[in-house]
Each structure stands twice: as structure tokens, then as C-alpha cells.
Amino acid sequence: MLAKRIIPCLDVKDGRVVKGVNFVNLRDAGDPVELASTYDQEGADELVFLDISASVEGRATMIEVVKRTAGEITIPFTVGGGISHVDDMKRLLRAGADKIAINTAAVLNPSLVSEGARKFGSQCIVVAIDAKYNEAWGEWEVFTHGGRKETGIKVLEWAREIERLGAGEILLTSMDADGTKDGFDLKLTRAVSDSVGIPVIASGGAGRIEHFSDVFAEGHADAGLAATIFHYKEMTIREVKDDLREKGVEVR
């Protein structure tokens, strides 16, 4: 059977990996290609690069990072951050990225999803959703612009729309859980995963090894993404997978 995937995420700014909380106090944390290679060797199933460069030069540097990474690692990787046009997608895919992820741009222009899917194939198109629980609604709301802007759009509706438009996968970040280390947002993940027929990557909240088995069993996620716990070596991918294996979850 298909294995569950463990995916580390790297924030890249101007060609360097950066660490920091909520994009504040960013510190240089090394060469993305080297770190990617290390994660590959440590058993990561895929990688996600999030380009948080603000400048045109920074974005151009990312293309070089993608090229070098594609030449170095032997697992799939996704690049996201600031992609707003089909040409951006084309550049990154041609440089060697396996998938591209779009977030705000998809909300502002949903046809970007269908255009990208049509041109490059659904399997290349990941749509990232930042979700925050809306008390008044009793369900989750889509946020854009790095989680700063509320949209009035319901996450479950947007997820189904994304699937309809042709996205191949959803990268679902719980804004409520992110940074808490109290576990992935199981209710949110399960609600989204159960309502779409495409794979869902859970993101936000991982803090202990057992959080991963929870998000697969309870959250119905197809993959679990984390950044901090792997970067700061609070746990290794191997440890996570050993735990999953022990609990009967299929992993590579």
C-alpha cells in the first residue's frame, strides 16, 4: 500500500535557508542544497522549499537553488512562495522542481490553478491553504498574504473548489496549531481530507513524535510536514518513521 510521507520544509531567502519564528529574527541557517541533501539521506520522502525572498533578485536566485537541488537529491521536491503566474511555474519546473505550490495567488486568481494544471499536469500543482478557525462560523476560514489577511472564504469550500480546478494536492497549514508544538490540527485536517479526493499534506503544530501517527490515524492526512522540529534537530525523520512503523502505519 501507499506509504504515508514525512516532509521537511525549508524557508529560503535570497538563496540561503533561514530560521526564525514567524519570519522575525531570521538567521542564516545554511545552504539549501546541502540541507536538502542531508534530509534526503535522513529518509525524507519529499521536500518543500518556501521562497520568502522579497526581491526580484532573490526570486532569481531561487531558480539556481532549484537547479542545484534537482541535480543533488533523488527525492521529489516542491517549491512555493511568491508564484503568481504560469511563467513562474514554468521556470521553476524547467529548473527541476517536481511540484510548485501556490497560495495567495490561487485565491486572488483561481484560474491560475486550472491553467497550471492544464499546462503542466495536476500532479505538479499544489495549492497551499492557511486556515484559521472562525468561532462565529463554526468552521475554518482561508487566510492569505502569509496568514495576515482574512478572506471570508470557507476552507472546506475552497478545498473542494481547488480540487475541481485541477490541483493535484493540498498543503494545509493550521494557523491555530502552527508554532504551538501541541500537535497538528486533527479536526481541520480530517475535515479537509475527508471532503476531497486529492492528497492532503498536514502542516503546523508538530512537536512530538506521536503527533505524526495522530495526524495519519485521526487526521486522515496523506503526508505530514514540519520545519522547526527537524531543523532544530528535536527529532529525526528516522525516529518519526520508526514510531509510525511500530504503530502499523506504512512508511518507506
Add this chain to the structure above:
Amino acid sequence: MIAIIDYGMGNLHSVSKAVERLGYEAVVTADPAVIEAADGAILPGVGAFGDAMENLRETKLDEATKAYAASGKPLMGICLGMQLLFSQSEEHGVNEGLDLLPGKVIRFQGDYKVPHMGWNKLSFLQTDSPLFKGLEEGHVYFVHSFHAKPEVAGDLLATTDYYQQVTAIVGRDNVYGMQFHPEKSSELGMQLLGNFLALTGSPVVQR
């Protein structure tokens, strides 16, 4: 020299880098003469079957690929490239393939997630195939919404399980196909690709 056929759709960079990493000379080309001269050829592919066949026809690379298969030198289709080897696909209406292997390509249908995306375990059906020399069954990376159903049982070399038996590796004489991405499948992927490249007899330029 290994030719990686460029018909405008495929992760050419990743495939050629993987071939080079294994020590062979890789040339990404749309030139039928270069393809013809190659010791081995790889037909990559990412995207839709219909678009791919259209591109292949427009560039006349459909003829070049068929001619290469007829030459007897090793040819391998990867992902969509494998699907194109078959007779037809039902993606976006019925589309004719290269018809090098009898069979058709159909969509995954059922109460499960599509595409079949992620690492899944291979089952080797024909354990004496040169592709499996020295290898043990393990996980490789799949990402596809359509899958091939070979008509001839002998063409099916390996399968995987995704709510049904799914064609993973096919082969007949010099023509092979891998549904997963060997260049994205870590150790085992590289070993499988390496075993295919060894069949070409192409000189190893570096290790």
C-alpha cells in the same frame, strides 16, 4: 551516449542528471539523428497523454521513437513516457499511443485519493529480468492518475498495490517502461535506472 527524447514535455533535467550521476553521457535531444545514434534512449513524460502524442507527432519524434524501438537498442519510457508506449489511453477522450506494447491506459476510479502519489512498494513478477539484477523489492515514487493495463501478461515485470494491482514496470525485448520516477526514487530508483543503462552497453564515463 544515452538520448533523452525532448518532445517538450518531461522533467528532462532530473532524468539527464540521474543518468549522468550513474556515470553515463546523457544528451537531451529532439534530433532524430542523434537519437538514432544513441546506445540507449529514454522517453520521459509529465502531463497529459493527448498533448504528449500531439507533440510527438508534430516533432516527428513519434516516428523516431518507434524507429528506435525497432532498432533493437534499449528504450525506456518513464511515467507518462511509459504510458505512451501503449496502444491507447482514455485520458481526455480516446487517444492513440505509440502502440509498441499492446494494452491501454485507464483512469484510476474508486473511493480513494487520485493521483496515486507517493512511495509505494514494488513486487517483482519476473525475478530473472535483467532490470532486477541484484535488487530487492522496495519503495519507489509514483505520481499518476492513469495507469496501464498491458494485454500480454509476459510484458508485466513489476506491480504495486494501490487498491488494485497497478502496473509499475513493463518490458518486452528492448522496450521497457517504468510508471514511477526512478530519478526521484532514491537508492532503488537509481539502481533500477542503472540496471537499464547497463543493458545499453554505453561507456561509463565517470563514477
